Amino acid sequence: xxxxxxxxxxxxxxxVSATARRNLRTAWLFLAPMLAVLAxxxxxxxxxxxxxxxxxATLVDTASYDFIGLENYLxxxxxxxxxxxxxxxxxxxxxxxxxxxxxxxxxxxxxGVLIALILNASFRFRGLVRAAVLVPWAIPTVVSAKIWAWMxxxxxxxxxxxxxxxxxxxAPIAWLADPNLSLWSVAAVxxxxxxxxxxxxxxxGLQMVPQDCYEAARVDGVHPVRVFFQVTLPxxxxxxxxxxxxxxxxxMRVFDVVYVMTGNAKAxxxxxxMARQQLVDFQDVGYGSAVSTLLFIAIGLLTALYLMALxxxxxxxxx
Amino acid sequence: MKKxxxxxxxxxxxxxxxxxxxxxxxxxVITSLKSGSAIFSVxxxxxxxxxxxxxxVFAEQxxxxxxxxxxMIATAVVAISxxxxxxxxxxxxxxxxxxxxxxxxxxxxxxxxxxxxVLSGLFELIRVLGLFNNPLGLILSYLIFTLPFTVWVLTxxxxxxxxxxxxxxxxxxxxxxxxxxxxxxxxxxxxMVTTGLLAFIVAWNEFLFALxxxxxxxxxxVPVAIALITGASEFEVPWGNIMAASIIVTLPxxxxxxxxQRRLVAGLTAGAVKG
Numbered sequence: 001x002x003x004x005x006x007x008x009x010x011x012x013x014x015x016v017s018a019t020a021r022r023n024l025r026t027a028w029l030f031l032a033p034m035l036a037v038l039a040x041x042x043x044x045x046x047x048x049x050x051x052x053x054x055x056x057a058t059l060v061d062t063a064s065y066d067f068i069g070l071e072n073y074l075x076x077x078x079x080x081x082x083x084x085x086x087x088x089x090x091x092x093x094x095x096x097x098x099x100x101x102x103x104x105x106x107x108x109x110x111x112g113v114l115i116a117l118i119l120n121a122s123f124r125f126r127g128l129v130r131a132a133v134l135v136p137w138a139i140p141t142v143v144s145a146k147i148w149a150w151m152x153x154x155x156x157x158x159x160x161x162x163x164x165x166x167x168x169x170x171a172p173i174a175w176l177a178d179p180n181l182s183l184w185s186v187a188a189v190x191x192x193x194x195x196x197x198x199x200x201x202x203x204x205g206l207q208m209v210p211q212d213c214y215e216a217a218r219v220d221g222v223h224p225v226r227v228f229f230q231v232t233l234p235x236x237x238x239x240x241x242x243x244x245x246x247x248x249x250x251x252m253r254v255f256d257v258v259y260v261m262t263g264n265a266k267a268x269x270x271x272x273x274m275a276r277q278q279l280v281d282f283q284d285v286g287y288g289s290a291v292s293t294l295l296f297i298a299i300g301l302l303t304a305l306y307l308m309a310l311x312x313x314x315x316x317x318x319x
Numbered sequence: 320m321k322k323x324x325x326x327x328x329x330x331x332x333x334x335x336x337x338x339x340x341x342x343x344x345x346x347x348v349i350t351s352l353k354s355g356s357a358i359f360s361v362x363x364x365x366x367x368x369x370x371x372x373x374x375x376v377f378a379e380q381x382x383x384x385x386x387x388x389x390x391m392i393a394t395a396v397v398a399i400s401x402x403x404x405x406x407x408x409x410x411x412x413x414x415x416x417x418x419x420x421x422x423x424x425x426x427x428x429x430x431x432x433x434x435x436x437v438l439s440g441l442f443e444l445i446r447v448l449g450l451f452n453n454p455l456g457l458i459l460s461y462l463i464f465t466l467p468f469t470v471w472v473l474t475x476x477x478x479x480x481x482x483x484x485x486x487x488x489x490x491x492x493x494x495x496x497x498x499x500x501x502x503x504x505x506x507x508x509x510x511m512v513t514t515g516l517l518a519f520i521v522a523w524n525e526f527l528f529a530l531x532x533x534x535x536x537x538x539x540x541v542p543v544a545i546a547l548i549t550g551a552s553e554f555e556v557p558w559g560n561i562m563a564a565s566i567i568v569t570l571p572x573x574x575x576x577x578x579x580q581r582r583l584v585a586g587l588t589a590g591a592v593k594g
Contacts, residue, residue, distance in 0.1 A: 020416075023414050023415065023416055024414075024416045024417075026410070026414060026495045027410040027411075027414040027416045027419075028410070029410075030406045030407060030409050030410035030414075030495065030499075031406070031407050031410045031411070031422070033403050033406060033407075034403040034404065034406065034407035034466060034470060035407075037399075037403060037462055037466060038426065038429060038462075038463070038466055038467075040444070040459075041437075041441065041444075041459055041460055041462050041463045042429045042432065042437060042463045044440060044444065045437035045438075045439075045440025045441040045443075045444055046432065046436055046437050046440060047440065048439065048440030048443055048444075049436055049437060049438065049439045049440040052439050052440070057439075059442070062439075062442070062443045062446070115336055118329075118332060118333060118336060121329070123329070123333070127580075129333060129336070129337065130580065130584075131576070131577050131580050132337055132340055132341055133340060134576045134577075134580060134583065134584075135340060135341060135344060135573060135576070136340055136343075136344075137576075138520065138569075138572045138573055138575070138576040139344065139569050139572065139573075140523065140524035140526075140541075140542050140545075140568060140569065140572070141524060141526060141542075142524070142526050142542040142543075142545055142546050143542070143545060143565040143568060143569055144343070145546075146545060146546070146561050146562075146565055147343050147344070147346070147347045147562070147565060148343060150346075150347070150350065150558050150561070150562065151343060151346060153558075155359075156358075156359045156360075156361065156558075157361075158346060158361045158363075161361040192339070192340075192343070196340070197587070200584055200587055200588060201587075201588055204584075204588040249431050252433070253433035253434060253435070255434065255435070255526070255527050256526045256527065259526075259527075259546075260526075260546050271435075272433060272434070272435045272527075275435040275438065276435060276438065276527065276531065279435075279438060279439055279442075280531055285439050288435075288438075288439060289439045291435070292433070292435040292436045292438060292439065293436070295433050295435065295436065296432065296433055296436035299431060299432075299433050299436075300431075303428055303431040306431075
């Protein structure tokens with residue numbers, strides 16, 4: 001597109017210098033391999049998924065299908081509504097996804113800020129503590145899901161044992177089987193795994209706050225809690241916003257932790273889990289692709305908002 | 320007195336945070352070292368040192384093969400991402416051309432794709448290319464995660480290098496390729512270590528594609544192998560094996576993270592990537 005623009009502008013701007021043209025050619029030459037790969041593994045599959053969502057393709061043979069328009073999304077047939085938007089399962093998955101996103105992003109932000117504040121203080125062994133923070137983040141999601149599934153086991157789990165010993169509960173709780181609790185249990189695991197990521201992003205923001213801001217507040221004898229809310233928080237807001245948006249986008253597409261801990265159970269099924277179940281287990285490529293497409297649109301809108309907020313940072317600092 | 324109390328409170332807080340972050344891993348380690356029915360009694364301190372779970376993981380399934388698959392795939396993904404990311408970041412970081420910012424945005428937005436949004440399209444592509452149930456299919460599909468942040472982080476590093484570095488080479492009439500490989504490559508080594516590590520961790524941990532695009536035990540990667548360890552019934556789930564396998568795949572990652580702590584933190588905050 002850019003190339004075409006350059007070619008078409010000479011009338012307006014009389015001379016595109018030879019250097020500029022050569023630069024442009026070099027740039028595209030160096031970019032081509034990476035762009036080709038991204039087109040193959042990202043752009044093309046995405047377009048195919050959107051296309052499949054308008055068909056009744058099945059996994060057995062993705063080559064033969066009928067074009068059925070928006071029937072996977074919503075259709076009225078014999079006085080009844082069918083399609084995703086009339087499917088209680090889809091609404092359930094949407095609800096689970098939103099609840100999961102709300103819970104995890106809230107607690108990850110609160111715990112993340114708390115841990116970042118601790119790591120920003122100078123104390124002995126700080127390096128060690130900072131390394132420890134990275135441990136949950138580095139553990140594969142599948143592994144952390146399994147470890148927590150074991151700890152939350154209703155009969156032999158350590159969590160029930162501890163709560164029983166402390167007298168906080170009278171009988172073991174089925175953390176993952178009770179439909180009222182399972183989504184919270186899965187969210188707790190995600191919070192454990194991802195809080196470090198938020199903490200590190202916030203810490204990077206904290207380290208850019210000039211020390212004299214604190215000095216001034218301390219000299220004036222302002223209470224530390226007030227210092228946090230009135231000095232620190234406004235200054236780290238940009239870092240916090242980036243962290244929260246990243247987490248929002250990530251939580252909305254959650255798959256691994258939910259699937260490993262509770263499989264396709266309706267009480268925890270998120271949109272990603274539902275999409276995969278339709279696609280692979282039920283072989284319904286059309287319907288599954290429709291679930292994926294709606295999720296993509298939702299995340300796409302959020303991303304667009306995010307990029308608009310980020311835009312000023314992109315021109316490059318050295319221009 | 321008040322100061323001592325506050326300091327005590329602070330250390331208590333640090334201890335609580337450490338307990339929260341590290342206890343699950345510790346608990347997995349002590350569980351993996353128990354055998355037989357001892358596994359089903361809850362202990363908070365190590366009570367046994369029995370490596371039989373570790374032996375069984377390798378004896379009862381193709382776990383060694385799964386590890387080999389994961390290592391191969393992650394290494395190939397790192398090599399390809401770095402090679403493609405390097406040339407692309409040279410163009411994006413050192414050459415002025417129109418549409419550069421838009422292109423960067425488009426590349427970044429790929430990293431926001433939900434995985435399921437490309438699942439059916441990729442499934443078709445991988446089948447058409449004959450790469451179903453084949454490590455090559457996974458290598459190809461993982462580039463969708465690793466390329467965007469590799470390009471992003473390397474471009475940021477390239478852009479921050481001063482103009483003078485390149486000037487002498489340009490005066491000597493060095494081609495862009497020579498400038499990239501002779502001038503920039505050595506300077507970018509630290510950034511490449513960071514992005515390479517992140518790419519390795521992402522590829523090592525990936526689950527959804529590996530679950531969907533492989534079929535046989537021998538072709539699976541480690542996360543899928545662990546997720547699919549099951550017993551004959553719900554009451555026979557071999558938790559000892561699962562914990563042992565979990566420790567085996569996590570230890571190298573923890574070692575990497577501890578050794579490269581600073582680099583990783585720098586890379587994470589620059590690229591804002593989540594593994």
